[in-house]
Amino acid sequence: MSPPWGGDNGPPSVPTLNRGRLDAIERDVSREFLVELVGLFVTDVAARLERLSDAVKARQTKRASSLAHALQGSAASLGVLRLRAVAQRLEELTEADEWGASDATLARLIDEFQHVRQVLVAIGSEASSDRAAKP
Amino acid sequence: MLGQGPLIPGAFRAVLSDVTLQSSTQDPNLGILPTAGDVVAVVEDDPTTRLLTKSWLEGAGYTVKEYDSERAVRDEHGPAPTVACVDLGLGEQSGFDVMSFLRERDPELPTIVVTAEREVETAVAAMRAGAYDYLTKPVDRDRLLHSVRRACERRRLIDRVKNLQSELGSSPLTGNVVGASSAMVELSRQVERVIESDVAVCLLGESGTGKELVARAIHRGGPRRAGPFVAINCAAIPASLQESELFGHERGAFTGATQNRLGCFERARGGTLLLDEVGEMSPATQAVLLRTLQERTVRRVGGSQEIPVDVRIVCATHRDLRSEVDAGRFREDLYFRLVVYPIRLPPLRERVEDIPLLVVHFLEKLRARAPHGVRGLSAEALDALARHPWPGNVRELENVIHRSVLACRHDEIALADLPPDLRSLPAAPADVTPRESHEDLLGDDEEVVPLRELEQRAIRKALRLTRGSVGRAAKLLGIGRATLYRRLAELDLAPEAVGRIVA
Numbered sequence: 125m126s127p128p129w130g131g132d133n134g135p136p137s138v139p140t141l142n143r144g145r146l147d148a149i150e151r152d153v154s155r156e157f158l159v160e161l162v163g164l165f166v167t168d169v170a171a172r173l174e175r176l177s178d179a180v181k182a183r184q185t186k187r188a189s190s191l192a193h194a195l196q197g198s199a200a201s202l203g204v205l206r207l208r209a210v211a212q213r214l215e216e217l218t219e220a221d222e223w224g225a226s227d228a229t230l231a232r233l234i235d236e237f238q239h240v241r242q243v244l245v246a247i248g249s250e251a252s253s254d255r256a257a258k259p
Numbered sequence: 260m261l262g263q264g265p266l267i268p269g270a271f272r273a274v275l276s277d278v279t280l281q282s283s284t285q286d287p288n289l290g291i292l293p294t295a296g297d298v299v300a301v302v303e304d305d306p307t308t309r310l311l312t313k314s315w316l317e318g319a320g321y322t323v324k325e326y327d328s329e330r331a332v333r334d335e336h337g338p339a340p341t342v343a344c345v346d347l348g349l350g351e352q353s354g355f356d357v358m359s360f361l362r363e364r365d366p367e368l369p370t371i372v373v374t375a376e377r378e379v380e381t382a383v384a385a386m387r388a389g390a391y392d393y394l395t396k397p398v399d400r401d402r403l404l405h406s407v408r409r410a411c412e413r414r415r416l417i418d419r420v421k422n423l424q425s426e427l428g429s430s431p432l433t434g435n436v437v438g439a440s441s442a443m444v445e446l447s448r449q450v451e452r453v454i455e456s457d458v459a460v461c462l463l464g465e466s467g468t469g470k471e472l473v474a475r476a477i478h479r480g481g482p483r484r485a486g487p488f489v490a491i492n493c494a495a496i497p498a499s500l501q502e503s504e505l506f507g508h509e510r511g512a513f514t515g516a517t518q519n520r521l522g523c524f525e526r527a528r529g530g531t532l533l534l535d536e537v538g539e540m541s542p543a544t545q546a547v548l549l550r551t552l553q554e555r556t557v558r559r560v561g562g563s564q565e566i567p568v569d570v571r572i573v574c575a576t577h578r579d580l581r582s583e584v585d586a587g588r589f590r591e592d593l594y595f596r597l598v599v600y601p602i603r604l605p606p607l608r609e610r611v612e613d614i615p616l617l618v619v620h621f622l623e624k625l626r627a628r629a630p631h632g633v634r635g636l637s638a639e640a641l642d643a644l645a646r647h648p649w650p651g652n653v654r655e656l657e658n659v660i661h662r663s664v665l666a667c668r669h670d671e672i673a674l675a676d677l678p679p680d681l682r683s684l685p686a687a688p689a690d691v692t693p694r695e696s697h698e699d700l701l702g703d704d705e706e707v708v709p710l711r712e713l714e715q716r717a718i719r720k721a722l723r724l725t726r727g728s729v730g731r732a733a734k735l736l737g738i739g740r741a742t743l744y745r746r747l748a749e750l751d752l753a754p755e756a757v758g759r760i761v762a
Binding site: 164 | 304305306307308310314315318346348397400
């Protein structure tokens with residue numbers, strides 16, 4: 125299966141976020157809830173990435189692929205598309221015991237998380253300043 | 260006509276309706292309105308997805324119990340949920356195990372499984388294992404609420420049917436006849452009155468109303484249940500053979516009588532004999548039947564011996580036997596012998612509120628014969644069924660459902676799946692105005708209807724007139740929709756049975 129970004133280390137063709145999904149969550153529930161959800165996601169994914177790194181380093185096929193798989197569900201729920209795509213690729217690689225490529229993709233996943241965290245924090249700040257601006 | 264199934268009294272029939280299948284384009288508040296007390300168990304190990312799912316469900320009015328693992332589910336000892344949403348990819352555990360555990364604890368629990376987008380095969384396996392529905396990640400809010408709502412409705416229906424089955428465990432019609440209307444409750448009462456005695460019962464009803472099933476219920480519920488039940492359709496037997504069929508014949512009695520043959524009376528000895536379509540009996544046979552009933556003995560055709568018979572007679576006819584007597588086609592003395600206790604079976608058009616329950620029953624019955632994926636009926640299709648006059652009664656309905664299941668390509672029978680003659684019936688008027696007689700609501704001159712009952716009647720009538728539309732019913736009643744919902748809950752009612760239903 126070809127990776128969604130055109131090569132294991134190539135430029136990603138998948139957008140970082142599905143902003144429409146975040147907007148829908150905000151519309152359906154509330155802005156405060158979206159901020160809370162984003163905070164939970166960031167904390168949870170950070171912890172998962174640590175466990176995933178350990179599993180990849182220890183070459184634990186089943187555990188690594190399972191953790192990569194679970195990460196996709198979490199990312200999908202919030203519309204974090206590129207992180208999901210990279211996690212999906214990592215799941216495939218770990219399942220195939222392609223550990224060299226797995227190491228590289230794990231690094232990419234961590235980078236992507238750092239990037240998406242900044243984007244999400246910015247969205248959270250937007251929400252906070254919107255709230256503060258309200259009379 | 261009527262198949263095996265539960266009898267449900269009219270007092271509870273309202274629960275069978277208000278199954279509104281909403282899409283995201285419809286009024287979101289109406290479409291996602293749960294019944295107070297619906298509890299959804301969310302089994303999901305991913306905290307983000309769990310929080311999001313919980314928030315959507317709580318926003319729609321459901322109570323949510325959340326579990327992050329199979330262990331957490333197993334440790335739960337509180338009341339069972341109404342519906343469960345189970346993530347099949349529960350980390351290293353199996354969502355299938357959770358599903359089996361939940362179903363072991365509560366076999367009727369509708370379970371909605373959630374899978375990754377790429378795991379449609381897993382979802383299919385879950386459906387085969389008994390899941391109610393499946394959703395793929397990322398879960399869509401409207402799809403989730405739609406599925407949960409339908410699952411809750413299904414659950415409520417099952418619970419009600421079970422409660423009623425248990426309440427009516429002693430009803431003579433339980434297990435024989437399907438019905439929830441007041442007409443069917445009255446029928447049950449009538450049967451109960453005669454079941455223990457040997458009084459001659461005459462079942463009066465159109466073709467397809469279930470005369471033979473009621474006769475069987477009388478037999479099974481009475482003291483002769485250990486004996487045989489024999490039915491003979493007088494309309495299906497030529498006049499020249501009726502005597503032989505009923506009373507038997509001796510060898511050589513007529514050309515072709517090569518051996519002795521027992522008649523229905525002798526075969527039913529110690530049990531019950533149903534004389535179906537008794538109005539079609541020839542005058543000659545009527546005379547012999549009268550003598551048999553008087554003497555309690557039969558004499559076989561061509562025989563000379565009087566053979567004592569101890570049989571309970573139940574007769575049935577679609578004709579007005581009194582008119583047949585007046586017209587000279589049926590013996591009056593036989594009429595008085597046979598029609599000691601007449602019981603009228605209501606035609607289906609007089610109990611349209613039973614149609615949803617009958618549809619569910621026939622879908623289940625068909626599923627037992629050959630698996631099919633049809634779960635229910637669209638609102639439009641159910642409206643069409645409610646408008647049809649049903650000359651063939653429940654037998655015709657069964658035939659229509661069978662044909663529709665064969666035509667149906669989705670999980671719900673649509674209007675287009677119904678036979679053409681049902682599709683072309685005129686639609687119910689879009690706007691209705693109250694035209695009910697005051698007597699209907701207030702009772703007759705001698706009767707004072709308690710206010711609570713009066714209110715119930717008015718609400719039922721408004722819902723019936725509007726085919727279960729709460730908004731329009733509230734308008735007719737001159738109250739707000741929220742008030743009507745509150746009153747429905749307080750009175751333990753739900754929009755009437757001409758609403759919508761899923762199997």
